[in-house]
Amino acid sequence: MKAMLIRGGRVVDPSQNLDDILDILIQDGKVAKCGKQLKDSQAEIIDAKGKLVTPGLVDIHVHLRDPGLEYKEDIGSGTLSAVAGGFTSIACMPNTKPVNDNHTITRYILEKAAKEGHCRVFPIASITKGLSGESLSELGELREAGCYGASDDGKPVGNSEMMRRAMEYARPFGMTIISHAEDLSLVGSGVMNEGPVSTELGLKGIPWVAEDAATARDIMLAELTGCHLHVAHVSTKGSVELIRQAKRRGAPVTCEATPHHFTLTDEAVRGYNTNAKMNPPLRSEEDRLAICQGLADGTIDAIATDHAPHHIDEKNVEFNIAMNGVVGLETALPLTLKLVQDRVIDLNRAIELLTCGPSEALGLPVGGLQVGGDADLTIIDLDRKWTVAASQLNSKSKNTPFDGWAMQGAAVCTIVAGEIVYKLD
Amino acid sequence: MAFQHKHILGIESLSREDIELILNTGDAFKEINGRDIKKVPTLRGKTIINAFFEASTRTRLSFEIAGKRLSADTVNISGSTSSVVKGETLEDTAKNIEAMAPDIIVIRHGHSGAPHYLAERLETCSVVNAGDGAHEHPSQALLDLMTMREHKGRIEGLEVAIVGDITHSRVARSNIYALSKMGARVRLAGPGTMLPPGIERLGNVEVCANLLDAIKDADVVMMLRIQLERQSQTLLPSLREYARFYGLNTENIKLAKEDAIVMHPGPMNRGVEISTYVADGIQNVILDQVANGVAVRMALLYLVSGVESMQTQ
Amino acid sequence: MAKRETIILDQAGVNRAITRIAHEILERNKGSANLVLIGIRSKGDTLAGHLNVLIGEIEGEQVPLGAVDITMYRDDLAERGSLPIGKTDIPFPLDGKHVILVDDVLYTGRTIRSAMDALMDFGRPSSIQLAVLIDRGHRELPIRADFVGRNVPTSREEQVEVVFTDDHNPLEVRLIKP
Numbered sequence: 001m002k003a004m005l006i007r008g009g010r011v012v013d014p015s016q017n018l019d020d021i022l023d024i025l026i027q028d029g030k031v032a033k034c035g036k037q038l039k040d041s042q043a044e045i046i047d048a049k050g051k052l053v054t055p056g057l058v059d060i061h062v063h064l065r066d067p068g069l070e071y072k073e074d075i076g077s078g079t080l081s082a083v084a085g086g087f088t089s090i091a092c093m094p095n096t097k098p099v100n101d102n103h104t105i106t107r108y109i110l111e112k113a114a115k116e117g118h119c120r121v122f123p124i125a126s127i128t129k130g131l132s133g134e135s136l137s138e139l140g141e142l143r144e145a146g147c148y149g150a151s152d153d154g155k156p157v158g159n160s161e162m163m164r165r166a167m168e169y170a171r172p173f174g175m176t177i178i179s180h181a182e183d184l185s186l187v188g189s190g191v192m193n194e195g196p197v198s199t200e201l202g203l204k205g206i207p208w209v210a211e212d213a214a215t216a217r218d219i220m221l222a223e224l225t226g227c228h229l230h231v232a233h234v235s236t237k238g239s240v241e242l243i244r245q246a247k248r249r250g251a252p253v254t255c256e257a258t259p260h261h262f263t264l265t266d267e268a269v270r271g272y273n274t275n276a277k278m279n280p281p282l283r284s285e286e287d288r289l290a291i292c293q294g295l296a297d298g299t300i301d302a303i304a305t306d307h308a309p310h311h312i313d314e315k316n317v318e319f320n321i322a323m324n325g326v327v328g329l330e331t332a333l334p335l336t337l338k339l340v341q342d343r344v345i346d347l348n349r350a351i352e353l354l355t356c357g358p359s360e361a362l363g364l365p366v367g368g369l370q371v372g373g374d375a376d377l378t379i380i381d382l383d384r385k386w387t388v389a390a391s392q393l394n395s396k397s398k399n400t401p402f403d404g405w406a407m408q409g410a411a412v413c414t415i416v417a418g419e420i421v422y423k424l425d
Numbered sequence: 426m427a428f429q430h431k432h433i434l435g436i437e438s439l440s441r442e443d444i445e446l447i448l449n450t451g452d453a454f455k456e457i458n459g460r461d462i463k464k465v466p467t468l469r470g471k472t473i474i475n476a477f478f479e480a481s482t483r484t485r486l487s488f489e490i491a492g493k494r495l496s497a498d499t500v501n502i503s504g505s506t507s508s509v510v511k512g513e514t515l516e517d518t519a520k521n522i523e524a525m526a527p528d529i530i531v532i533r534h535g536h537s538g539a540p541h542y543l544a545e546r547l548e549t550c551s552v553v554n555a556g557d558g559a560h561e562h563p564s565q566a567l568l569d570l571m572t573m574r575e576h577k578g579r580i581e582g583l584e585v586a587i588v589g590d591i592t593h594s595r596v597a598r599s600n601i602y603a604l605s606k607m608g609a610r611v612r613l614a615g616p617g618t619m620l621p622p623g624i625e626r627l628g629n630v631e632v633c634a635n636l637l638d639a640i641k642d643a644d645v646v647m648m649l650r651i652q653l654e655r656q657s658q659t660l661l662p663s664l665r666e667y668a669r670f671y672g673l674n675t676e677n678i679k680l681a682k683e684d685a686i687v688m689h690p691g692p693m694n695r696g697v698e699i700s701t702y703v704a705d706g707i708q709n710v711i712l713d714q715v716a717n718g719v720a721v722r723m724a725l726l727y728l729v730s731g732v733e734s735m736q737t738q
Numbered sequence: 739m740a741k742r743e744t745i746i747l748d749q750a751g752v753n754r755a756i757t758r759i760a761h762e763i764l765e766r767n768k769g770s771a772n773l774v775l776i777g778i779r780s781k782g783d784t785l786a787g788h789l790n791v792l793i794g795e796i797e798g799e800q801v802p803l804g805a806v807d808i809t810m811y812r813d814d815l816a817e818r819g820s821l822p823i824g825k826t827d828i829p830f831p832l833d834g835k836h837v838i839l840v841d842d843v844l845y846t847g848r849t850i851r852s853a854m855d856a857l858m859d860f861g862r863p864s865s866i867q868l869a870v871l872i873d874r875g876h877r878e879l880p881i882r883a884d885f886v887g888r889n890v891p892t893s894r895e896e897q898v899e900v901v902f903t904d905d906h907n908p909l910e911v912r913l914i915k916p
Contacts (some may be wrong), residue, residue: 148654196623200437202537202560205622272538317514318536320558427819432824453823462859465810495810637747720818731820 002416003027005040009048013055014352015368024053025056026375029418034371035109038297046413048379054351055369056088056119056376056416058331060358061153061232061304064090064121067096067108073309074085077107078329079118081307081395083422088119088376089359089366090307093153094126101126101137101147110146118421119414120376122280122364125150127166127177133157136169143173148362148410150243151178153232154279156214158184158419164220167227176228176254176362179218181239184278191320193281201269203319205226206281212238218307219246222253230361231255233306237290255294256304259328259335260401262291268401274322275401278308286356292344295353298343302358305332309397331388331402333380337409347382379413381424386410428728432544432552433559436602443509444570444606450724451571451717457494458719469729472527476519477555478504479535483691483715484508484555484564489657491722497528519543523550529726531555551729559593564725565690568718569605572710573645575717576686581608586639586681588671589649589698590619590660596690597649598627605629614639615649616673618660636671643681647688648673648698664697674700678708686710746898747888747911752871754808755887756785756908759869760792762885767836771798772864774835778853779824782841783885784906787842797819804824804828806839811852832861838885844870872911874898 004026011034012024023038024031044243050323059082065073073081082090092109096102100109106123113121114212127150145340150170157163167177182360187210192198194205219242222229233238234255237319246253260278265285268276280284294300310324315322329352333354340350359367366376430439430445439447457463473492477485485501490500502522515534522530529551532540537558544552558564573581585604591597591613604611605628613624614633625632633639641645651671655661673687687699687709695701703709747755767773775785783805794800799905807824850860854866863891874892888914892898897914 191460194622196626199592199621199623200598200627202598204559274539313514318534318542319538320536416671450823453825454810454825457810460859465859467810467815469814567844633888727823728820731815731818 001028001044001418002047003032003040004379004415005043006046006048006053006379009051009053010282011053011369012186012348012351013128013369014322015055015356016131016370017296019211019348019371024369024377026415026418029375030378031369031373031375033369034369035418039340044115044378048217052380053413055214055353055355055367056378056414057086057333058085058358058364058367059307059332060091060302060307060362060364061258062092062307062326062329063095063110063309064092064329065309066096066107066112072311072393075121076116077117077396078307078309078392079113079121081327081393083414083416084394084411085119085331086333086378086380086414087329088378088414088416089121089122089364090313090329091124091149091362093151094124095131095154098124099130099141100124101129101131103138103141106142106145106147113280115154120366122151123147124178124360127152127157128162133159133162136166138171139175140173143175147175147255148364149178149230151180151232153178153180156180156182156184159220160217164221165223167221167229167382169175171225174363175231178230178232178411180232181211181214181216181218183210183213184363186213191277191281192269193283195266195284197269201272202306203269208236208238208283208287211236211280212242215239215242219243219251219253220318223249223251223369226252228252228254229267233258233304234291234294235283235298236289237287240290240299244297247299248389254301255299256302256358256361257291257300258304258306258325259293259332260336262287262288262295262339263335269319273401274317274319275326275399275403277319277322277324278306278326279324292339295339296349301361303332303336303353304358305329307395309395310399312396315399324398327397327400329395331405333409333411334407334409335402337382341408356422375415375418376415377415378411379415380409381412382409382410384408384410428732431582431729431732432540433516433563433725433729434540434544434552434554436486436563436566436599437561439563439606441606444567444603445479447567447721447724448571448574449565449730450728451721454723454727455717455720457723458716463494463495465494466496468492468601471497471529471730472528473497473499473529473531473726474522475499475501475531475555476522477501477520477533478539479533479556479678481533481556483625485719487715488555488722491719491726494719495723495726497726500527515542516546518597519547523547527554529729532557534558536614540620543626546554546653551732553725553729556595558595560595561599562595563599564718566603567687567725568714568721569600569647569690570603571717571721572714573686575713577644580604583609583644584642585609585645585647586612586613586614586643587649588636588639589616590651590655590675591624591649592619593652600647601628601630612639612643616661616667637677637680640673640677643685645686645688646673646678646681650690650692651694651698653694668697671696672700673703675702675706680705688714691715707733742915745910746890746914747872748911749909750891752887752911755871756788757792759885760789760796761885763789763838763869764796765868766884770801771837772797772834774802774804774830774832774834775838775840776806776828777840778849779805779807781900781902784902785842785908786840787906788908789806789838789869801915802830804830805851806856808849808856809850811855813848813852826856828860832857832863833864837863837866838869839850839866840869842869842871843898844873844886845876847877847879850881851879872898873904890901
């Protein structure tokens with residue numbers, strides 16, 4: 001493999017508090033050297049002057065839909081979408097058909113990713129078999145097969161006893177339990193956030209307490225069992241505050257927030273826009289601001305997309321019956337950079353939230369640029385202006401609420417294990 | 426000013442002037458309903474599809490009569506007889522209907538926003554909302570206003586109490602918009618489980634603690650139909666208790682102004698939201714509402730037809 | 739370019755014409771028995787009111803007076819859009835009556851066609867007779883007036899306008915050239 005020298009970029013790696021104009025030399029897929037004025041006559045030179053060089057971005061919440069739902073996305077298209085968005089590692093959720101509740105499915109995902117994937121894929125196991133909430137998946141073997149965490153994403157584990165046992169069982173295997181925090185009895189047939197907008201549109205609302213109550217339960221179970229709990233897609237002010245307090249107590253809790261929850265509110269549903277329908281739903285401005293605060297003060301550890309591709313036929317219907325979810329891999333980076341432009345967080349924090357933040361939350365062996373480590377890098381042009389066109393997305397599905405949005409900042413080169421997997425222009 | 430709305434999706438998007446024009450047009454059409462020959466050639470050659478994807482007798486009948494009295498050809502399809510049950514999408518159903526070149530589709534649908542969905546996707550037809558989920562029921566609010574104006578001589582300044590299941594009521598939402606735009610004041614009352622958050626932001630609305638506060642000195646008392654199945658949805662303990670705290674009866678109606686009128690969008694549950702004695706009392710104008718329904722729907726069908734014509738010129 | 743207006747009938751002229759029409763109506767119908775007046779909105783109804791006053795003065799009693807709005811009967815919805823609809827007010831039966839239909843200006847005849855369609859929906863009159871203040875020609879339908887105040891040859895580009903005072907008395911008739 002040919003060596004590669006990335007020259008003159010501003011290297012930001014929050015995992016080692018690095019922020020300097022440096023050259024990076026890559027050899028055999030590893031970071032060989034990192035320093036000033038590096039030279040290698042054999043190496044392919046990549047000029048990164050004026051650009052940002054970061055560890056490859058990490059998204060710990062992606063739905064690849066493979067196996068079984070390939071009409072929405074598959075491992076090839078999903079990972080292509082990932083690298084186009086600057087991501088070099090993604091964790092994929094187990095709600096496939098069949099569910100990733102045994103090591104055979106995990107192996108299938110990993111093998112297909114190795115063959116057809118464009119980036120690293122870390123499968124997430126289901127907590128319960130078939131996401132049924134009734135009996136535990138074989139978490140030990142799943143961990144062995146390569147699952148760092150387990151989640152019944154899309155469905156909460158409703159039975160508190162089951163959640164307790166899952167945490168107790170997962171802990172010795174070093175697995176993170178990921179909570180999709182929702183009290184389904186409070187959700188009922190709700191389809192959007194409960195508030196003035198749902199009242200106006202005549203749509204059944206989902207109150208904030210449906211999330212907060214479930215978040216509180218799972219935090220307490222984590223404290224009871226000592227298992228690492230990761231709360232997925234935090235969307236309410238209350239949940240952010242519950243996690244803030246839990247962290248203060250030293251509870252083993254991390255959490256993530258999505259770009260759509262820190263960017264949009266339930267106002268986006270107006271006009272019955274099914275691309276603004278997701279679970280958890282877009283919340284109020286107060287909630288959005290609380291998420292921003294949580295991102296800034298460290299309560300929220302990671303930005304994760306909850307990339308949820310759906311076929312046009314599943315979105316081009318009445319709001320009530322449209323599927324939940326939006327694609328997010330290709331818009332996450334510029335939306336995060338918008339937080340920097342809006343002075344919500346600084347650039348280093350933004351990169352942290354997209355690299356070592358998520359990888360540490362799930363215990364993934366990625367997210368940094370340590371010498372000797374895997375050469376996963378993203379080169380970002382902070383000034384590049386572009387407009388989102390849903391039809392041009394690399395994902396098989398085009399269900400984005402950001403179609404037509406003007407963005408600033410883009411990944412111009414994505415490198416996985418020393419190989420360029422995506423390059424813009 | 427000519428009417429500009431090709432579709433009638435809700436009161437929210439209408440101006441006060443639009444509402445006044447619709448009511449005046451309705452007044453003019455009302456005269457036809459008293460003739461021996463109750464038919465004028467205004468919409469001769471137009472085809473109106475009444476697409477009712479949710480059960481309704483009264484509204485469908487009213488729209489059908491309205492269309493026929495204007496000489497339009499009206500065709501009804503309902504959820505059970507159309508191909509909706511066969512798993513076809515609403516868009517396909519609508520496009521198939523549109524391919525047969527109707528001029529207006531009147532739609533009643535259980536999903537909020539279904540008429541908007543159609544209006545965005547149909548190319549030539551006008552869409553008239555005959556009730557969508559818990560969102561809007563514009564023709565009902567317009568016939569209510571027409572009835573209020575007939576009995577009170579005005580709408581501006583009226584105190585209108587709306588009582589019942591506000592959460593699930595498209596009638597309440599459309600009336601709140603319409604009454605607020607016309608300068609009336611709305612007071613709402615209902616069980617705590619049936620008052621949705623932020624309802625007061627929809628217009629000139631006061632949420633009252635109980636039925637009595639809402640109807641005290643009101644000019645108009647509008648009782649909403651309570652869906653009997655709400656008992657089983659954790660929203661109500663019993664209809665008996667509902668009737669006791671939120672039902673209109675000969676005693677509590679005395680709190681309203683002496684000349685107050687009593688309205689109900691129908692069909693009534695006698696003995697639940699309204700006692701038989703009030704339902705049959707002299708203050709009730711429920712049958713006037715029904716009669717005005719035909720006139721106001723004639724007005725809507727006529728007005729949207731003109732817009733469509735001008736646009737295709 | 740300024741439009742040119744000429745007064746083709748002044749107030750005295752209009753009054754003379756209406757008076758003559760009143761007499762002719764009574765003469766033709768041998769009095770006012772079974773006679774009803776129906777004016778076409780929005781100017782024919784005002785003229786019909788004046789005719790009825792004159793009939794009352796001559797006969798000692800006015801006849802039933804109604805108004806018809808022909809918007810619902812127009813044949814030009816596609817061209818004109820939804821025009822505001824006025825109220826039709828015919829609070830008496832037409833069966834067996836001699837209906838005098840009154841309008842200000844007779845032009846293509848289409849308004850009269852619409853008005854006659856409307857009247858037929860109210861019953862079966864013995865006859866319908868047409869009284870107009872001005873007949874300006876250019877008929878597009880086989881319709882003629884029974885009583886005419888003044889025949890005015892015009893071109894299609896011109897307009898004829900009957901003007902009333904604020905208290906609804908006839909003032910004059912103007913010919914407006916483009």
